[in-house]
Amino acid sequence: MNLHRSADVPPGTDALLRTLQAWVDAGWLRAVDAAFAGFLAREAPDADAALLLAAALASHQLGRGHPCLVLGAVLRDPVGTLDLPPEGWTAEAAGVPSAPEPPAALLAGLDAAGWASRLRHPALVGAGEGAGPLVLEDGRLYLRRYWEHERVVRAGIAARLDDAQGPPAAALREVLDALFPGDAGPEAFDWQKAACAVAVRRRIGVITGGPGTGKTTTVVKLLAALQHLALGGQLAGRAAGRPLRIRLAAPTGKAAARLNESIAGAVRSLPLQALPEGEAVRAAIPTQVVTLHRLLGSLPHSRHFRHHAGQPLPLDVLVLDEASMVDLEMMAALLQALPPAARLILLGDKDQLASVEAGAVLGALCRRADAGHYTPATRQALAELTGQRLPEEFVDPQGLAWDQAVVKLRRSWRFQGDSGIGQLAEAVNAGRAEALPRLARRRLPDLAFVWLPRDPGALRQLALHGTAAGASTPDLFDGPTGPLGHAHYLRLLQATQPALDASPEALDAWARGVLAAFGEFQLLCAVRRGPQGVEQLNRQVGAWLCEAGLLGTAQGWSLGRPVMVTRNDYALGLMNGDVGITLATPVPDAGGELQWKLRVAFAGGGANQPVRWVLPSRLSSVETVFAMTVHKSQGSEFSHAALVLPAQDSRVLTRELVYTGITRARRWFTLVSGGDERLLAQAVSRRLERSGGPLA
Numbered sequence: 203m204n205l206h207r208s209a210d211v212p213p214g215t216d217a218l219l220r221t222l223q224a225w226v227d228a229g230w231l232r233a234v235d236a237a238f239a240g241f242l243a244r245e246a247p248d249a250d251a252a253l254l255l256a257a258a259l260a261s262h263q264l265g266r267g268h269p270c271l272v273l274g275a276v277l278r279d280p281v282g283t284l285d286l287p288p289e290g291w292t293a294e295a296a297g298v299p300s301a302p303e304p305p306a307a308l309l310a311g312l313d314a315a316g317w318a319s320r321l322r323h324p325a326l327v328g329a330g331e332g333a334g335p336l337v338l339e340d341g342r343l344y345l346r347r348y349w350e351h352e353r354v355v356r357a358g359i360a361a362r363l364d365d366a367q368g369p370p371a372a373a374l375r376e377v378l379d380a381l382f383p384g385d386a387g388p389e390a391f392d393w394q395k396a397a398c399a400v401a402v403r404r405r406i407g408v409i410t411g412g413p414g415t416g417k418t419t420t421v422v423k424l425l426a427a428l429q430h431l432a433l434g435g436q437l438a439g440r441a442a443g444r445p446l447r448i449r450l451a452a453p454t455g456k457a458a459a460r461l462n463e464s465i466a467g468a469v470r471s472l473p474l475q476a477l478p479e480g481e482a483v484r485a486a487i488p489t490q491v492v493t494l495h496r497l498l499g500s501l502p503h504s505r506h507f508r509h510h511a512g513q514p515l516p517l518d519v520l521v522l523d524e525a526s527m528v529d530l531e532m533m534a535a536l537l538q539a540l541p542p543a544a545r546l547i548l549l550g551d552k553d554q555l556a557s558v559e560a561g562a563v564l565g566a567l568c569r570r571a572d573a574g575h576y577t578p579a580t581r582q583a584l585a586e587l588t589g590q591r592l593p594e595e596f597v598d599p600q601g602l603a604w605d606q607a608v609v610k611l612r613r614s615w616r617f618q619g620d621s622g623i624g625q626l627a628e629a630v631n632a633g634r635a636e637a638l639p640r641l642a643r644r645r646l647p648d649l650a651f652v653w654l655p656r657d658p659g660a661l662r663q664l665a666l667h668g669t670a671a672g673a674s675t676p677d678l679f680d681g682p683t684g685p686l687g688h689a690h691y692l693r694l695l696q697a698t699q700p701a702l703d704a705s706p707e708a709l710d711a712w713a714r715g716v717l718a719a720f721g722e723f724q725l726l727c728a729v730r731r732g733p734q735g736v737e738q739l740n741r742q743v744g745a746w747l748c749e750a751g752l753l754g755t756a757q758g759w760s761l762g763r764p765v766m767v768t769r770n771d772y773a774l775g776l777m778n779g780d781v782g783i784t785l786a787t788p789v790p791d792a793g794g795e796l797q798w799k800l801r802v803a804f805a806g807g808g809a810n811q812p813v814r815w816v817l818p819s820r821l822s823s824v825e826t827v828f829a830m831t832v833h834k835s836q837g838s839e840f841s842h843a844a845l846v847l848p849a850q851d852s853r854v855l856t857r858e859l860v861y862t863g864i865t866r867a868r869r870w871f872t873l874v875s876g877g878d879e880r881l882l883a884q885a886v887s888r889r890l891e892r893s894g895g896p897l898a
């Protein structure tokens with residue numbers, strides 16, 4: 203079947219629906235994608251087959267994290283844009299006799315204008331506001347809901363960009379000088395101070411930066427500046443003495459817990475001596491971080507939240523950390539629930555992988571952040587407010603309104619110049635593939651490389667003990683406290699198990715210790731399937747730990763099995779991505795004798811929250827997590843992270859993926875490659891493509 207036809211030939215709707223079903227049978231499309239096209243065909247029997255195909259493909263793209271179908275991109279490169287046939291697909295593995303006719307064959311001969319003209323249908327496709335299930339705008343086909351989300355996000359951001367209501371310049375200058383007492387020198391430009399100035403003046407501010415660039419430190423100073431101005435009556439429309447209601451949120455429980463840890467320290471060390479009511483300011487900065495779902499008030503079995511435009515959030519300032527993980531739908535829900543006068547501060551690393559769900563909002567906002575694009579007016583304002591001269595290369599008279607609200611922090615305070623992790627992350631992020639073999643050869647103390655074809659035994663050693671003795675770099679890590687592997691938390695589990703009559707507090711302390719030890723090390727996988735995929739690696743590591751006598755069984759529940767929740771469970775209060783460890787608690791048997799019974803321990807939300815103990819049988823959606831995908835690791839950090847790349851190159855191996863994997867490591871990073879140096883170079887050269895986006 204080919205959809206290219208002269209305008210008077212009737213469209214082959216039935217044939218198309220049969221083809222879509224064949225794609226579903228082959229595992230190319232989700233059943234929902236084909237069902238959507240089928241539904242439209244029933245609703246509008248006169249719909250063109252080219253429309254039904256576009257609808258199914260728009261739904262398919264949504265499933266892959268793209269909020270719309272870009273017609274031109276699909277026609278230019280159907281296989282790459284749609285991943286159809288999926289990379290590595292074989293009829294044999296899919297259990298079908300042969301490959302169905304691919305989208306490329308159906309689309310041959312169509313051009314974007316011709317396709318767009320065949321998408322016109324009064325009941326099904328609108329050009330903007332309306333009721334049809336699809337929207338076509340600038341050659342992009344959206345499912346209406348996602349078009350709405352983009353509109354809400356775009357409008358919500360635009361409404362907050364205005365800086366006319368900013369606080370008086372003199373008051374702002376004074377507080378910024380107090381919060382940034384060090385004189386960086388006439389040549390140096392302190393981006394942290396600039397970020398505070400930029401974000402105080404508007405109701406939206408975006409602070410992006412790599413690991414350890416001071417996002418938390420900066421946002422705490424920003425909050426201090428805001429509270430100081432609020433208490434002093436310097437914020438428009440607010441009486442003096444009334445502190446702002448500030449809330450802190452993150453997209454996942456893991457990310458919230460991490461910010462919880464770092465924010466308290468940053469608040470404690472705020473330099474407030476120079477402010478007359480410094481301690482009142484400190485006391486008015488919260489340190490409790492909640493998940494975005496909890497903040498918005500998720501309603502069980504519903505996409506809706508307790509807070510929305512009609513029931514806005516009771517707050518004046520919201521800080522959202524790890525904003526790169528927030529998808530379009532969630533960002534739209536948040537912007538709708540935010541009172542118009544409230545400020546939104548987004549923190550995140552724009553270079554990380556975006557949310558797997560559709561729509562990378564932070565990435566879109568920060569697309570131009572590397573080069574700044576600040577207007578001369580912004581430069582002037584920065585000079586007045588911070589006493590610093592913005593270097594010429596960041597000035598652009600054509601800068602867009604939202605460029606002015608974004609600041610990229612450029613200096614890592616965690617990784618000093620000689621840090622291997624810092625250098626590797628920077629080289630990968632800049633796409634400097636040629637620098638990687640040099641870094642591998644330099645034997646930096648925090649970096650190790652394992653090439654599996656040369657050293658197949660190294661993975662076992664690494665997974666268990668954290669080092670890969672016998673690998674191409676024999677003396678992998680120096681220092682008395684080297685990187686750990688999974689054997690560490692299992693030994694600690696055994697060594698610190700309390701007595702049968704232990705108190706609940708002692709059991710909680712045991713669980714906290716084991717959970718913390720587990721967080722010392724994580725294997726990260728780029729792919730799910732294949733010998734270096736997360737599924738196989740989990741089985742393999744389980745088997746190795748059994749052999750080593752550290753785990754009872756490699757399959758099913760046993761003491762020490764780490765699991766990750768894969769679906770939100772509101773009844774249990776567990777969220778997708780939460781990690782627990784199978785431990786045991788004493789339970790009386792029929793005769794009243796205490797016996798150990800397996801329970802999975804999950805860290806309670808905050809530092810002092812009690813551990814949650816859950817019966818394994820109540821956990822319906824969990825998977826073993828000796829290894830996790832890089833996607834799932836976002837928002838988490840580990841003392842030692844080991845990224846395992848497969849033997850074969852694939853489209854999913856991108857610069858963003860490798861960078862995200864590296865930046866999960868705090869102290870040690872090991873790169874394990876099933877292939878050779880070339881594979882790594884290819885991955886680093888490949889960029890992640892996202893279509894559409896709220897600011898496209």
Ligand SMILES: Nc1ncnc2c1ncn2[C@@H]1O[C@H](COP(=O)(O)OP(=O)(O)OP(=O)(O)O)[C@@H](O)[C@H]1O
Binds near residue numbers: 418419
């Ligand atoms: N201007 C600075 N001068 C000195 N040290 C700093 C400065 N900014 C940040 N730091 C230190 O660098 C470390 C990392 O800072 P911070 O936690 O704020 O970074 P981050 O970007 O939030 O990190 P993460 O990647 O964990 O999100 C902290 O120990 C902090 O005290």
